[in-house]
Amino acid sequence: MNKLLSINNLQKKYYTKTDEILAIKDLSFDLYDGEFMAIVGPSGCGKSTLLNILTNMDKLTNGNITYYKDNLKFGYMLQSDSMLDWKTIWENVILGLEIKKINTKENLDYVSKLLESYGLAEFKNCYPKELSGGMRQRVALIRTLALKPDVLVLDEPFSKLDYQSGLKVSDDVYKIIKQEKKTAIMVTHDLAQAISLSDRVITLTKRPCTIKNIYEIKRDKNLTPIENRKDKNFSYYYDLLWKDLTYEE
Amino acid sequence: MKSKEYLEYLKKEKRKKFFILTMQILILGVFIILWEVLSNKKIINPFLFSSPSRIIITIKNLYFNYHLIKHILTTLYEIFIAFTLGMILSFGVAILLYEFKTFNKIIDPYLTMLNSLPKVALGPLIIIIAGANTKSIIVMALLINLIVGIMSIYNGFNNIDSDLIMLFKTFRASKWDTLTKLIIPASSKSIIACLKLNIAQTLIGVIMGEFLVSQAGIGYLIIYGTQVFNLNMVMSGIVILIIISILLYEIVSLIEKKLVK
Numbered sequence: 001m002n003k004l005l006s007i008n009n010l011q012k013k014y015y016t017k018t019d020e021i022l023a024i025k026d027l028s029f030d031l032y033d034g035e036f037m038a039i040v041g042p043s044g045c046g047k048s049t050l051l052n053i054l055t056n057m058d059k060l061t062n063g064n065i066t067y068y069k070d071n072l073k074f075g076y077m078l079q080s081d082s083m084l085d086w087k088t089i090w091e092n093v094i095l096g097l098e099i100k101k102i103n104t105k106e107n108l109d110y111v112s113k114l115l116e117s118y119g120l121a122e123f124k125n126c127y128p129k130e131l132s133g134g135m136r137q138r139v140a141l142i143r144t145l146a147l148k149p150d151v152l153v154l155d156e157p158f159s160k161l162d163y164q165s166g167l168k169v170s171d172d173v174y175k176i177i178k179q180e181k182k183t184a185i186m187v188t189h190d191l192a193q194a195i196s197l198s199d200r201v202i203t204l205t206k207r208p209c210t211i212k213n214i215y216e217i218k219r220d221k222n223l224t225p226i227e228n229r230k231d232k233n234f235s236y237y238y239d240l241l242w243k244d245l246t247y248e249e
Numbered sequence: 250m251k252s253k254e255y256l257e258y259l260k261k262e263k264r265k266k267f268f269i270l271t272m273q274i275l276i277l278g279v280f281i282i283l284w285e286v287l288s289n290k291k292i293i294n295p296f297l298f299s300s301p302s303r304i305i306i307t308i309k310n311l312y313f314n315y316h317l318i319k320h321i322l323t324t325l326y327e328i329f330i331a332f333t334l335g336m337i338l339s340f341g342v343a344i345l346l347y348e349f350k351t352f353n354k355i356i357d358p359y360l361t362m363l364n365s366l367p368k369v370a371l372g373p374l375i376i377i378i379a380g381a382n383t384k385s386i387i388v389m390a391l392l393i394n395l396i397v398g399i400m401s402i403y404n405g406f407n408n409i410d411s412d413l414i415m416l417f418k419t420f421r422a423s424k425w426d427t428l429t430k431l432i433i434p435a436s437s438k439s440i441i442a443c444l445k446l447n448i449a450q451t452l453i454g455v456i457m458g459e460f461l462v463s464q465a466g467i468g469y470l471i472i473y474g475t476q477v478f479n480l481n482m483v484m485s486g487i488v489i490l491i492i493i494s495i496l497l498y499e500i501v502s503l504i505e506k507k508l509v510k
Contacts, residue, residue, distance in 0.1 A: 057418060076419035082412045086434050099420045099430070147420075 001032040003068050004151065004183055005054075011062035012049055023049050025208035027063075031151070036177070036184045038194035041204030042245060047187040050209075051076075051153050054185070075149030075182075080160045081136040083128035089139055090115075090124040096147045111146045118142065118176060133161050134169045141173050145180060152177060154186040158193075170197060171224050191241045195234060196225040203244040212244045299484040307481040308489070311470070321489065323465040324455060327383060328497070331390035332451045338391070339398030339443065346399070347406045347432070348424065360396070368392040368454075372461045381462045389461065390454025394447050401446055405439025406432055441505050448501050452494055467493070 012024040023046040031037060041047050052058035054065065055074040083092050093111055097103040115121045118138055128136055137158060144152065157173065158166040174197055177184050188194050194201050195217060203212040219231045228234070251259075281301050287293045288300035295303070311317040346353045372389060379385040409432060417427045433440075459468025467486050474482030 055419070076416075078412055078415055078419070080410075080412045082410070082416040084413065084431070084435070086437070095430070096420045099417070099422045099426050 001034060004031045004033050004072065005068060006030045006066045007054070007063070008066065009063040010050075010053065010060050010065070012046065012053060012058075013061045022208040025210045027209070027211060029202060029211065029214065031183065031185060034181060034183055035200060036174075036186070036198040038186045038188060038198035038201045039204065040188060040191060040194050040201060040241060040245065041209065042206050043189060045204050045207050046209045047204065048155055051155055051185070051187055055153055069150065072151065073147065073149045075144035075147055075152050077141060077144050077152060077154045077157055079156045081128075081133070081140040083136055083139065085128050088125050088127055089120065089131070092128065093139060093143045093146060096143055100147065102147075107146065107148075110148070111142065114142045114145055117179075118172075132165075134165045134172070137161070137169045138172055138176070141176055145176070145182075150183060152182050152184040154184060154188075156188055157186065159188075159190070166193075167226060171226050174225050191238055191245075192229060192234075193225070194241065195237045196228040201237070201241065203241060213240070215240060297480055299481045303481050304485050304488055307485040311482070311485060315470075316465075317489075320465050320467055320470055321493070323463075323469075324459070324467045324493070327386050327390065327455045327458070327466065328448075328451055331387045331394065331455055332447060334387070335391055335394040335398055335447055335451060336444065339395055339402055339447070340440070342395075342399045343402035343406060344428065344432075346403050348428070360399075364396045364400075369457055369461075372457070376462050385462050386455055386458030386466075389458035390451050393454035393457070394450035397450050398443055398447050401443045402436070402440055405436035405443075408439070409435045438509070441508055444501050444505065445498070448497050449494075452490075452497070456490065 006028075007030075008028050010024060010027040011022075014021040014023050027050065039047055039050065049058060053060050055076060084095065087095070093115065094103055094108065097107050097111070112121070115124065120135065120139060120142065123131060123135070128139070131139065158169050161169060170193060184198075186194070186198065199217055201215045201217060203215070204210070205212050215237060217237060218233060219228060222228070284298070285301045288295040288298055288303075299307075308317065311320075346356070368389065371392060375385050375388050375392075379388050413431060413435065414427070417431055422430070455466075456468040456471075459466040460472050463469040463472075467490050471483050471486035471490075474480065474486060
């Protein structure tokens with residue numbers, strides 16, 4: 001697999017009125033094309049900061065990031081579905097295209113096709129409040145995919161859904177990501193979700209954050225996330241991650 | 250098919266609503282009748298407290314001999330101008346405050362000061378600067394409705410879901426796009442709510458202005474009535490004012506319903 005990007009000795013400091021905070025001490029890892037990577041860590045350890053730096057929305061203090069592809073495009077998926085409730089589903093989905101002024105016929109057709117493939121075409125003219133939480137998450141994903149990103153960035157996705165819908169939607173979203181052959185990097189605090197969705201899991205320490213371990217998740221066969229939870233190695237990885245997050249100084 | 254219990258429930262709700270409406274009308278009716286009777290029997294001083302029948306006669310008299318319509322139109326015109334200007338300015342200033350945080354911080358103590366200052370105190374000054382004319386009245390009304398307008402629209406801007414703002418950041422949206430595609434539509438509710446606040450404030454401002462300086466208007470009628478000790482005229486002015494304010498409020502509510510849908 002090809003490397004998409006490498007993070008080398010990344011460091012991030014924050015400044016507040018009273019203090020200088022070292023959020024990220026030293027981080028290095030690679031992201032490969034087509035993989036699904038999960039990052040887990042204690043809350044407040046700087047996971048979201050890492051994503052913001054990766055996607056160029058925040059500046060790093062030290063270190064560097066090497067991108068192996070020119071104009072590597074990131075697509076951000078947020079915690080909530082963030083629908084604009086005065087716009088229809090269609091208008092919501094093409095929002096990114098509109099803002100970036102690339103709402104060409106070709107791109108709009110692509111979005112229509114996505115909506116169709118994932119069973120949302122008939123809701124085009126509905127308003128977000130008429131859709132279930134799970135459907136809205138799918139709409140949010142399509143809105144992100146509309147910009148044809150190389151890497152999908154998921155910041156604690158589905159954490160605002162109830163447990164069952166969360167499971168269901170992560171299945172749906174996983175399928176879509178795999179079908180569209182996207183690389184994904186996901187931050188989460190849900191260990192089971194991390195193991196069942198991803199190919200690799202990185203565990204982080206408390207602030208100042210460094211890498212604790214990187215696990216390659218091996219399964220008998222790759223199924224849907226819900227099926228993956230029944231894999232015989234699942235609890236083994238769960239234990240490893242659990243220990244990483246709990247037994248730390 | 251609705252069940253018997255449900256129909257019973259609906260009936261009960263309807264009856265409750267009917268009862269409330271009846272009581273509301275009854276209170277008004279009793280008040281008017283009591284006022285009329287007490288005044289007629291001279292239990293309360295009819296010269297000071299007037300009476301409903303006297304008010305009707307006075308309004309008729311005002312209509313035929315004192316150009317009542319002209320006074321009403323003058324007040325409405327002033328309200329319209331002050332209200333429209335107030336909305337536009339509040340909206341503009343709220344956007345400035347929201348977009349330019351440093352400007353906001355600089356101007357903050359002055360806004361607080363202006364907010365706590367009783368605007369009527371500025372009345373005499375306004376008259377001297379703007380002249381003894383309609384301009385002064387509108388400035389007075391603006392002074393009163395602006396602060397409330399700015400604050401309520403600005404708070405609406407600040408209450409927008411931070412996830413939505415983050416979403417626009419991930420799209421790297423320009424300030425202009427964020428403003429027009431997110432901030433303004435997302436706070437439409439608070440902007441519309443501001444219409445209602447603003448109409449009430451504008452009314453206060455305009456009447457206050459007319460008390461200070463005017464040749465026409467409902468406020469003028471009230472002040473004139475006081476000066477010539479014609480309390481029937483004063484009461485009539487107040488009644489007309491109440492009717493105007495109810496009508497204006499209803500109009501704004503109608504606009505609100507149309508827009509919110």
